[in-house]
Amino acid sequence: MIRMLIPLGVFVGLVALLIVGLQTAEQRKIVASPLIGKPVPDIRLPGLHDPDMVRGVAELRGQPFILNVWGSWCWACRVEHPFIERLGREAGVPLVGFNWKDERADALAWLNRYGDAWSFHLVDFEGRAAIDLGVYGAPETFLVDHQGVVRHKHVGPIDAPVFDDLMRRVLALRMEAES
Amino acid sequence: MNFDRSTKQDAGSRIVSLGFLALLWLVPGLLLASAIEPMPFRSEVEERRFRALAEEIRCTVCQNQSLADSDAPLAQDLRRELFFLIQDGRSDMEIREFMVSRYGEFVLYRPPLASHTLLLWVGPVVLLLGSLIGAGIAVNRRRKALKA
Structure with missing residues (x-):
């Protein structure tokens, strides 16, 4: 009798494994950034309003900052834009725009239309700096601490719960920087 | 006729x-x-290395395609980066490390053999051996039963 139950047990085990697999499939789609806990890559890129002015994230050392990857072609960036505006107003840290694989004219028109909430923009037209950041889709939002270490990354548009989570994390990073 | x-x-x-x-x-x-665009390779060996690496690196936006198959803009960027890395004289190991340090182990179609991937590599072999042994035992038993 017990021997008859062995195949049933194996079967139930397999079914359980597959159910767990299916339920975590959504989670596995998000590629965890190996950058978290590591220093932010030293990217230096031209600005958006002034292409001659090359700026880098290194100049922000000493304070936490948010880096937000966007593009005028990116539909989800428009969705998250109200929360980007709130981050710009309420986070109390620099909010860097990383304009990814965009045309300058399109990007400027987009900002004109929807509002420029960022502290300043870095332009990565070719997408090579984005590879150093491990960017694989816009929008993406990175939190970097005052020592220049990447502490958090959010992939996809920011909605209300994500906004609250980001604000909490930024606040913690600000406290850390002050202590 | x-x-x-x-x-x-x-x-x-x-x-x-x-x-x-x-x-x-x-x-x-x-x-x-193949979605690969023509690139100015210096030798055939280089091109073969490029193709082999592009085949084994996953395109992260279109997760079930390799860099060689995908036409996504990011895949194009990553192929260009791969081309630069090869031109730069980096080894295959260094190139894999380059991709993993940016996109995580997920980019490799062939995951490295490590403690957390042991089940993945050894699992199928264990399953096969287990079922072969099980089948052997069952067949043996039936043969004995038939003889008796």
């Missing part, structure tokens, strides 16, 4: 036209087989 010959011819031409259709059917496959 005459009838016979005409059917033979018919069959022959039918085979030829079928062959032609089959060839036609392969054409889009050949065109779609």
Whole structure:
């Protein structure tokens, strides 16, 4: 009798494994950034309003900052834009725009239309700096601490719960920087 | 007699036209087989290395395609980066490390053998051996039962 139950047990085990697999499939789609806990890559890129002015994230050392990857072609960036505006107003840290694989004219028109909430923009037209950041889709939002270490990354548009989570994390990073 | 010959011819031409259709059917496959754009490789060895690496690196936006298959803009960027890395004289190991340090182990179609991937590598072998042993035992038992 017990021997008859062995195949049933194996079967139930397999079914359980597959159910767990299916339920975590959504989670596995998000590629965890190996950058978290590591220093932010030293990217230096031209600005958006002034292409001659090359700026880098290194100049922000000493304070936490948010880096937000966007593009005028990116539909989800428009969705998250109200929360980007709130981050710009309420986070109390620099909010860097990383304009990814965009045309300058399109990007400027987009900002004109929807509002420029960022502290300043870095332009990565070719997408090579984005590879150093491990960017694989816009929008993406990175939190970097005052020592220049990447502490958090959010992939996809920011909605209300994500906004609250980001604000909490930024606040913690600000406290850390002050202590 | 005459009838016979005409059917033979018919069959022959039918085979030829079928062959032609089959060839036609392969054409889009050949065109779609790879999304790789022509690149100025310095040697054939370089090109072969490029293709091999592009085959084993996953495109992260289109997760079930390799860099070689995908036409996504990011895949194009990553192929260009791969090209630069090869031109730069980096080894295959260094290139894999480059991709993993940016996109995580997920980018490798062949995950490295490590403690957390042990089940993945050894699992199928264990399963196969287990079922073979199980089947052997069952067959043996039945044979003995039949003899008795």
